[in-house]
Amino acid sequence: MALDMEFGQEILYGEREMSRTKPLHSWDVTCREAVAIQKIFREKLILCDESPPVEIHSIAGADISYSRGDDRFFGAVVILSWPAMEILEIASSVAQVPFPYVPGLLSFREGPVLLKAFDKLKQRPDIIIFDGQGIAHPRGIGLASHLGLFLNLPTIGCAKTKLVGTFEEVDQERGCHTNLYHKGSVIGAVVRTKNRVRPVFVSQGHRISLPRAVEIVLNCCRGYRLPEPVRQAHLAVNRLREAAPPPCKTRISAPESDPAPSEIDSIRPHSKE
DNA sequence: GCGACAG
DNA sequence: ATCTTGTCGC
Numbered sequence: 001m002a003l004d005m006e007f008g009q010e011i012l013y014g015e016r017e018m019s020r021t022k023p024l025h026s027w028d029v030t031c032r033e034a035v036a037i038q039k040i041f042r043e044k045l046i047l048c049d050e051s052p053p054v055e056i057h058s059i060a061g062a063d064i065s066y067s068r069g070d071d072r073f074f075g076a077v078v079i080l081s082w083p084a085m086e087i088l089e090i091a092s093s094v095a096q097v098p099f100p101y102v103p104g105l106l107s108f109r110e111g112p113v114l115l116k117a118f119d120k121l122k123q124r125p126d127i128i129i130f131d132g133q134g135i136a137h138p139r140g141i142g143l144a145s146h147l148g149l150f151l152n153l154p155t156i157g158c159a160k161t162k163l164v165g166t167f168e169e170v171d172q173e174r175g176c177h178t179n180l181y182h183k184g185s186v187i188g189a190v191v192r193t194k195n196r197v198r199p200v201f202v203s204q205g206h207r208i209s210l211p212r213a214v215e216i217v218l219n220c221c222r223g224y225r226l227p228e229p230v231r232q233a234h235l236a237v238n239r240l241r242e243a244a245p246p247p248c249k250t251r252i253s254a255p256e257s258d259p260a261p262s263e264i265d266s267i268r269p270h271s272k273e
Numbered sequence: 274g275c276g277a278c279a280g
Numbered sequence: 281a282t283c284t285t286g287t288c289g290c
Contacts (some may be wrong), residue, residue, distance in 0.1 A: 101279095143279070
């Protein structure tokens with residue numbers, strides 16, 4: 001996809017007085033730097049709908065996957081048609097895990113591999129849903145908001161669990177939703193996307209209003225808890241990981257095709273060390 | 274000091 | 281997120 005890389009690089013590097021020699025996809029930062037970046041980026045978010053309103057023809061979902069003992073990250077982006085929810089394009093990527101999991105700093109862990117996948121897309125979606133928070137975040141800038149700035153596209157955060165905030169229980173019927181509050185403000189919505197199933201946490205990412213974000217998420221659901229874009233991205237990334245060659249193990253072990261002599265004619269079928 | 278804590 | 285076995289319900 002024609003990424004707005006210049007915009008992304010400008011806001012990432014321009015404010016930090018650091019050299020532009022580091023590749024975009026390796027955000028090697030300290031937690032302290034990451035927090036500083038978030039505070040700067042937070043000011044750049046646009047939290048209202050486009051004017052004039054953008055007509056939606058396509059919508060994308062993004063997700064990542066990895067497994068233990070593997071230092072690789074798999075990322076996938078799926079673009080679906082609107083409102084039919086038919087798959088138009090899929091892009092994927094593999095990258096090294098760049099940053100540990102720290103609640104509140106997920107962008108720096110999942111962002112690079114996702115941007116790498118977005119860069120491979122041929123078309124630009126009209127809007128993107130992420131598997132994570134938008135502004136429902138301690139500093140008001142979760143994964144969806146952060147990448148919305150990078151991609152310069154409208155984005156929505158749709159997380160499976162809460163990061164911050166308080167809320168009243170939601171009615172059990174699909175379509176019901178309540179506000180998510182934090183420090184006296186509405187930062188998102190708790191949305192029931194399926195009858196009697198745990199709600200999801202929807203929040204504005206970038207260039208969108210909360211009512212519209214909720215409406216779009218609900219209109220993307222097709223009988224499952226997660227909206228189709230996110231669900232399809234999840235499926236795509238898991239297919240990718242399972243089809244990928246096994247991880248390069250750091251630890252050296254004897255090949256199983258060449259068992260030690262004592263194991264070949266072992267009388268006991270399985271000796272558990 | 275005790276919870277809470279996107280993925 | 282990943283790992284993991286069974287189990288409740290439409």
